[in-house]
Every structure is written in C-alpha cells, then in structure tokens.
Amino acid sequence: MISFGLSEEQELVRATLREFARDAMRPIARECDEESKIPEEFLAQAWQLGLVSTQIPEAWGGGGEPRSPVTHALLLEELAFGDAALALAALAPAGFAHAILDQGSEEQRRRLLPAFCESSPHSAALAVNEPGPGFDPRRPRTQARRRGDRYCLTGRKCLVPLAERASHFLVLASCEGALEAFVVARDAAGLALSPPEKSLGLRGLPTRSLELTEIELAVEDRLGGAAGADVQRLLDRSRAALAAVMVGLSRAVLEYAAPYAKERRAFGEAIAQKQAIAFGLADMHIETEASRWLAWKAASQLEAGAKATRAAHLAHRYAAGQCMRIADQGLQVLGGHGFIREHPVEMWYRGARTLGVLEGMVSV
Amino acid sequence: MIDFELSEHDRQVLGQIRAEALVCRRYARHYDENEHEFPPDELEEAGDFPTLLETLRGRSESDTPMAVMSALIAAGQSWGDYAVRMRRGRGALGNAALRAAGTPEQQERWGHLTLAMAITEPGCGSDPSQLKTSAVLDGDEWVINGEKIFVTTGCRAEGVVLWATIDRSAGRAGIKSFLVEKGTPGFAVAYKEKKLGIRADDTAAYVFQDCRVPRGNLLGGDESVPRESSGGFRGVMKTFNMTRPLVAAIGLGMAEAALDLTREALEQAGVEIAYGGGTHGQSAAAERFVRLEALYEAALLTVLRAAWLAGEGEPNNLESSVCKAKAGAAVREITQGCIELLGPMAVSRDHLLEKWFRDVRITDIYEGTGEIQRLIIARSLLDYTRDELR
Numbered sequence: 001m002i003s004f005g006l007s008e009e010q011e012l013v014r015a016t017l018r019e020f021a022r023d024a025m026r027p028i029a030r031e032c033d034e035e036s037k038i039p040e041e042f043l044a045q046a047w048q049l050g051l052v053s054t055q056i057p058e059a060w061g062g063g064g065e066p067r068s069p070v071t072h073a074l075l076l077e078e079l080a081f082g083d084a085a086l087a088l089a090a091l092a093p094a095g096f097a098h099a100i101l102d103q104g105s106e107e108q109r110r111r112l113l114p115a116f117c118e119s120s121p122h123s124a125a126l127a128v129n130e131p132g133p134g135f136d137p138r139r140p141r142t143q144a145r146r147r148g149d150r151y152c153l154t155g156r157k158c159l160v161p162l163a164e165r166a167s168h169f170l171v172l173a174s175c176e177g178a179l180e181a182f183v184v185a186r187d188a189a190g191l192a193l194s195p196p197e198k199s200l201g202l203r204g205l206p207t208r209s210l211e212l213t214e215i216e217l218a219v220e221d222r223l224g225g226a227a228g229a230d231v232q233r234l235l236d237r238s239r240a241a242l243a244a245v246m247v248g249l250s251r252a253v254l255e256y257a258a259p260y261a262k263e264r265r266a267f268g269e270a271i272a273q274k275q276a277i278a279f280g281l282a283d284m285h286i287e288t289e290a291s292r293w294l295a296w297k298a299a300s301q302l303e304a305g306a307k308a309t310r311a312a313h314l315a316h317r318y319a320a321g322q323c324m325r326i327a328d329q330g331l332q333v334l335g336g337h338g339f340i341r342e343h344p345v346e347m348w349y350r351g352a353r354t355l356g357v358l359e360g361m362v363s364v
Numbered sequence: 365m366i367d368f369e370l371s372e373h374d375r376q377v378l379g380q381i382r383a384e385a386l387v388c389r390r391y392a393r394h395y396d397e398n399e400h401e402f403p404p405d406e407l408e409e410a411g412d413f414p415t416l417l418e419t420l421r422g423r424s425e426s427d428t429p430m431a432v433m434s435a436l437i438a439a440g441q442s443w444g445d446y447a448v449r450m451r452r453g454r455g456a457l458g459n460a461a462l463r464a465a466g467t468p469e470q471q472e473r474w475g476h477l478t479l480a481m482a483i484t485e486p487g488c489g490s491d492p493s494q495l496k497t498s499a500v501l502d503g504d505e506w507v508i509n510g511e512k513i514f515v516t517t518g519c520r521a522e523g524v525v526l527w528a529t530i531d532r533s534a535g536r537a538g539i540k541s542f543l544v545e546k547g548t549p550g551f552a553v554a555y556k557e558k559k560l561g562i563r564a565d566d567t568a569a570y571v572f573q574d575c576r577v578p579r580g581n582l583l584g585g586d587e588s589v590p591r592e593s594s595g596g597f598r599g600v601m602k603t604f605n606m607t608r609p610l611v612a613a614i615g616l617g618m619a620e621a622a623l624d625l626t627r628e629a630l631e632q633a634g635v636e637i638a639y640g641g642g643t644h645g646q647s648a649a650a651e652r653f654v655r656l657e658a659l660y661e662a663a664l665l666t667v668l669r670a671a672w673l674a675g676e677g678e679p680n681n682l683e684s685s686v687c688k689a690k691a692g693a694a695v696r697e698i699t700q701g702c703i704e705l706l707g708p709m710a711v712s713r714d715h716l717l718e719k720w721f722r723d724v725r726i727t728d729i730y731e732g733t734g735e736i737q738r739l740i741i742a743r744s745l746l747d748y749t750r751d752e753l754r
Contacts, residue, residue, distance in 0.1 A: 293665035
C-alpha cells in the first residue's frame with residue numbers, strides 16, 4: 001500500500017535530530033571544515049544519541065529495536081542538513097555495524113557488535129572506495145585470493161571514514177570474479193594507513209587510505225562466514241543512505257539561499273522577486289523533494305526485505321546529480337558571496353561534488 | 365507507515381487496466397492519423413471487460429488510497445493511449461470544477477453531463493484575469509459574449525463550465541464560472557483544433573453571442589464582487605489541486621510507454637542495462653537510459669506524493685504544482701531522449717514512440733504551464749503574494 005505517512009516515532013526522531021543538527025552541528029561545521037578535524041566532544045555527543053546501538057540485540061548490550069532503513073534515511077537527511085561531513089562521521093560506525101548485524105555470521109555478530117554498545121564512541125568502517133579512474137564498486141580492484149580455506153587480500157582503498165580510530169574495516173574485494181566483503185582488524189599484518197587524506201569537500205570527516213598487502217584472512221573473516229553474504233545488498237543500503245545524505249545537503253542549500261534572496265536587494269527589490277532567481281529556487285525545491293521520495297522508496301524496499309538494487313541505484317544517481325545542481329544554483333543565488341568562505345554555500349558546493357562520487361561510508 | 369509496495373489487490377486492478385490499455389493501443393495510430401474522426405464511445409472489445417467500478421470492487425484498508433490509485437490508473441490508461449479508452453467515462457475537467465464549486469443542487473442537476481472547461485481565450489491563457497468574455501445580468505438571465513479556445517473535449521462535451529467576468533474593473537474578483545449546456549441559443553462550437561499530439565482527444569473553439577442562461581447557472585451562486593480580495597477565484601483555482609496530479613500522471617504514463625519500448629529495442633540490440641555498479645562499466649546508451657528512468661521514477665513519486673496528500677485531506681497546493689512542473693519537464697526530456705537513443709527507427713510512424721513524443725508535449729502546457737507552476741511554488745516557498753512575485 002503506497003503511503004508517505006511517518007509513524008509517530010519517526011516524527012519524533014526527525015524532530016530530535018533537526019534540533020541536534022541545528023544546535024550541535026551547524027555551529028561547528030565551518031571550523032571542522034577549515035581545520036579538517038572533528039572534535040571528540042561532537043563524536044561523543046552524537047554517540048549519546050544512540051544511533052548505532054539502538055538496533056543491536058539486547059543480548060550484546062544494545063537497544064534491540066528492529067532495524068528500520070526508512071527511519072535511518074530520515075535521520076541521515078536531518079544530520080546531513082546540519083552538516084554532511086559530520087553526519088558521515090557520526091554514522092560511519094553504524095555502516096559497519098549494520099553490515100555485521102544484517103549479514104554477519106553468528107560468530108561475527110557476537111565478536112564485533114558488543115563494542116558498539118559501550119558508552120564511549122567506537123569506530124569501525126566500510127572500506128569500499130578505491131583510487132584510480134573507473135571505479136566500479138561491484139568490481140573492486142582489491143583482490144582476495146583463495147588459498148585452501150584461507151584468503152589473501154591485496155589492494156588499496158581510499159576515503160575510509162574515521163580510519164585512524166577504527167578497530168576493524170569491512171573491505172570489499174573481488175574474489176574469483178565474485179564480490180565479497182572481509183573483516184580486517186586495524187592491527188592486521190600487512191595493513192598500512194596513509195596519512196590523513198586531503199579532499200575537495202567533507203573536510204570535517206577525517207579519512208585515510210588503506211594499503212592492503214597480502215593480508216592473511218580466514219573464512220571467519222569473510223562477511224557471513226562460510227555461508228558468505230549478499231554484498232550487493234550492502235552497496236544498495238549505502239546508496240540509499242548516501243541519497244538521503246544528499247537530500248539533506250540539498251535542503252540545507254535551499255533553506256539558506258531562499259532567505260538570502262529575500263533579503264538581498266538589487267534594482268529596488270529583493271532578488272527573490274525576480275523570476276530568474278525565484279524559478280531557480282522553485283527548481284531546487286522540486287528536485288529536493290523528488291530526490292527524497294526516491295531515497296525513501298529505496299529504503300522502504302530494503303525495509304520490506306525486497307531486492308532494492310535498481311531503486312537504490314536510481315535514487316543514488318538521481319540525488320547525486322540534483323544535489324550538485326542545487327548546490328551550484330544556490331551558490332549562484334548568493335553571487336560573489338557564494339564564493340566567500342564566510343557563507344556555508346561554498347562548503348556545500350564542494351561537499352556536493354564529493355558526496356556524488358562516493359560509495360559505502362554509511363548505510364540505511 | 366512509509367511504503368511504496370502495491371498490495372495484491374492494487375496489482376490486480378492495475379493489471380486489468382494494463383490489459384485494457386493494450387487493446388486501446390491497437391486503435392491509437394488510427395485516431396492519431398484520422399484526427400477528424402472521434403473514437404467510439406465503446407470499443408468493440410469493451411464488452412468483455414469489467415467496468416472500473418467492478419475492477420475496483422473488494423478494496424480494503426490495506427490497499428493503496430483511492431487518490432493515489434486514481435493517479436496510477438490514469439498513468440496506466442495513458443500508457444495504452446492518451447485518449448482512446450475502453451469506456452468513455454462521463455466527465456472531463458468541467459465536472460471537476462462542478463464538484464469543487466457547484467452547489468449541491470447544481471451538482472444534482474448537471475453532474476450526469478460530460479462538462480468541458482473553457483478558460484483560455486485568443487488573447488489570454490496563463491493569466492485569466494485578463495479574460496474578455498463577459499456575463500451581464502439582464503433581468504433573471506446572464507447574457508454571455510466572447511470567444512473561448514483550447515477547450516479540451518469541447519466537441520464531445522454536453523455542456524461547459526465557462527469563465528467569464530461580471531465586472532472587468534474588478535480583475536480576478538470579477539471572474540465567475542457559468543454552466544452552459546450545448547444547444548443553448550447563442551452558444552456555438554466554432555471549430556475543432558488541429559494539434560501536434562493528443563489528436564484523438566478533441567479540442568474545440570467556442571463562440572458565445574448574446575447567449576442567455578438562467579441566473580442560477582452561475583456556479584456556486586455567489587454574485588458578489590469583493591474589492592479587497594480575489595473573491596471566489598482562488599476557490600475555483602483549487603480545482604487544479606486535484607487535476608494537476610492526474611494530468612501529470614497521464615503524461616508519465618506515455619513517458620513510461622516510451623521507456624518500455626526503448627528498453628526493449630536497446631536490449632534487442634545487445635545493449636546491457638545494469639544496476640548496482642558504477643557508471644563506468646555501462647555503455648553511454650545504457651547510462652543515458654538509466655538517467656531517463658530515474659527521471660521518470662522521480663517525477664512519478666512527486667505525483668504520488670501530491671495525490672497521497674489529497675487522499676489524507678491535507679493541503680496539496682504546493683505539491684500539485686511540484687508534480688505538474690516536474691512531470692511536465694520530465695516527459696519532454698524522456699521522450700526526446702528515447703528518440704535520440706533509438707535513432708532513425710524512432711521517428712518512423714511504424715512505431716508509437718514518435719506519437720508519444722508529440723502527445724506528451726502538452727503536459728507542460730495545459731492546466732498551467734511549467735512557468736506558472738514555478739511561480740506558484742516560488743510564492744509558496746518565499747511566502748510572497750502574487751503582487752510581490754509577478
């Protein structure tokens with residue numbers, strides 16, 4: 001049954017996170033971007049929200065609530081409305097935890113999930129992106145070679161969020177032509193982290209590259225253990241999530257540009273009173289909405305347990321294109337001021353371009 | 365709860381609509397090429413099919429709300445053909461206006477007629493405040509004079525809801541809707557328009573010359589002309605909050621047909637369309653196709669959103685303009701893109717793609733152009749009156 005209705009709980013989540021975005025994210029976003037740093041205090045505050053632990057079963061100290069990709073899409077939008085880099089930082093550990101929760105073997109869940117229920121922030125990350133042109137998440141250049149009942153992992157990953165503080169990574173690799181994911185401990189022999197990466201946008205999110213050299217892994221390290229896992233589904237989850245993040249960023253741009261256009265005057269009236277500007281704002285609204293419904297649809301299919309590869313693909317590609325266009329148009333509304341770092345729009349412009357090419361990072 | 369899955373019953377209903385649409389499609393080319401002919405009220409095959417009411421029987425709480433289903437049904441029908449339908453349902457845009465603005469007595473009196481809606485004139489379209497058709501009270505009758513063009517279903521309709529001014533100096537506040545039945549002296553169908561597309565749906569021009577109708581034919585019955593507001597005009601415009609999602613859906617039904625044909629042809633030509641990977645592994649044609657598909661999905665979801673709000677009894681003024689603007693642009697890009705993807709074969713009248721390309725173009729024009737929708741959206745976003753954003 002087609003419905004756009006939020007549950008009471010979802011309304012509450014949305015309201016709470018809207019407040020959090022306004023009070024805890026907006027005030028520090030610029031400084032985090034300028035200094036390419038994320039305050040410990042913010043990570044602790046975000047951890048207190050319980051976004052990661054609530055869905056982990058009670059047996060391991062979590063809240064035991066059912067997984068809801070739709071609710072997760074809602075909260076990602078709100079956090080990204082605050083700041084996309086900080087949103088990804090707050091939810092990168094959840095990306096890893098969700099993968100283990102949804103597709104890990106019993107042993108992996110028992111081994112890896114309790115750490116996410118501690119009171120202080122715990123990090124682990126999805127390692128999906130790779131350097132080099134023509135990156136296709138389904139066909140990673142990182143290779144896992146099978147040797148009897150063991151695997152040997154070699155390759156490079158980039159843009160791994162909060163890598164320096166992560167206990168584990170979930171590394172996507174090609175294995176005999178199939179897509180697989182492997183849990184790699186931070187201190188595994190053969191794993192080297194690069195210095196902090198310097199990126200175009202999302203600078204508040206610390207990322208590193210991983211150099212993986214002949215890392216020895218056992219079957220227990222493969223996501224799902226001996227049974228394996230549907231790694232495409234993990235990508236679908238992250239695409240739906242990134243679409244929601246891009247909706248949040250799009251909304252941030254629109255809600256900044258519109259009041260600016262009402263205040264800024266030229267030729268005796270507010271520039272918003274000119275159709276050239278007003279129609280641009282209307283288009284920004286139309287596309288923010290359209291992108292949101294696509295993200296919801298993908299998340300809702302995931303929630304129903306249905307195959308969501310197509311819906312997630314369409315949502316991700318569409319939101320990426322529109323988010324970039326919206327940031328671009330928003331910057332144009334501010335004119336020269338859009339180019340100045342006093343306003344957040346230049347930061348969002350860089351963020352939109354960066355987000356659109358990412359995979360992994362977070363999930364719904 | 366947020367959900368995008370159709371129920372089993374929804375799927376059955378849309379499956380039936382699809383079966384009927386396939387039959388309509390057989391007639392699509394004929395009535396496109398023979399614009400002077402009117403499609404019959406009932407196609408030969410129609411006898412075997414259930415009525416829409418029968419198709420919808422057995423709906424329950426767990427099925428998609430009727431407002432949303434109406435949009436999906438409209439899209440499903442136009443997927444077959446824009447205008448050739450299994451059964452000519454009674455009702456056109458004028459019926460929606462009668463439901464929105466008519467008194468209960470008026471609805472009782474004229475509800476059974478197919479009513480067109482006449483707004484546009486040779487000299488004004490998007491700005492109805494400039495319309496010249498006038499209605500002057502003479503005793504207990506209104507005397508109507510003027511010309512109307514672009515009257516959808518104007519030939520087939522049994523009556524018309526007409527916009528005319530009773531006080532030119534009052535601007536929009538002076539505009540009232542009148543109901544005029546066919547056969548009223550002084551009311552003539554001047555000609556049938558020849559169009560780019562949607563040729564099976566007739567479009568008429570009307571002339572009113574000292575056409576007299578009873579005083580009670582003013583829709584809603586309110587003869588006052590307030591000086592400080594737009595009067596009942598805004599109420600009349602509300603009709604469009606219901607119909608805009610529907611015309612957007614109709615356009616998208618045809619865009620979906622274009623996408624289906626294009627996918628099939630591309631796959632036959634060995635173009636693989638894959639989801640889930642990066643953009644680099646796809647051929648340029650596949651990548652382009654996926655973008656058009658995403659555009660279709662995005663536009664359809666804005667339609668469902670606007671329709672869903674209407675079903676919930678929530679205001680959807682903004683959302684109905686959003687979906688109309690979005691669909692209007694999307695169907696153009698989709699059909700233009702599909703032709704480009706398929707190349708020379710696509711412009712052949714052996715296929716329906718060139719017809720859909722022509723048919724969808726009206727979507728961004730009628731019931732408010734894309735520009736008018738953007739004005740409405742921008743005013744709402746910016747909290748501007750129509751004087752602040754013109």
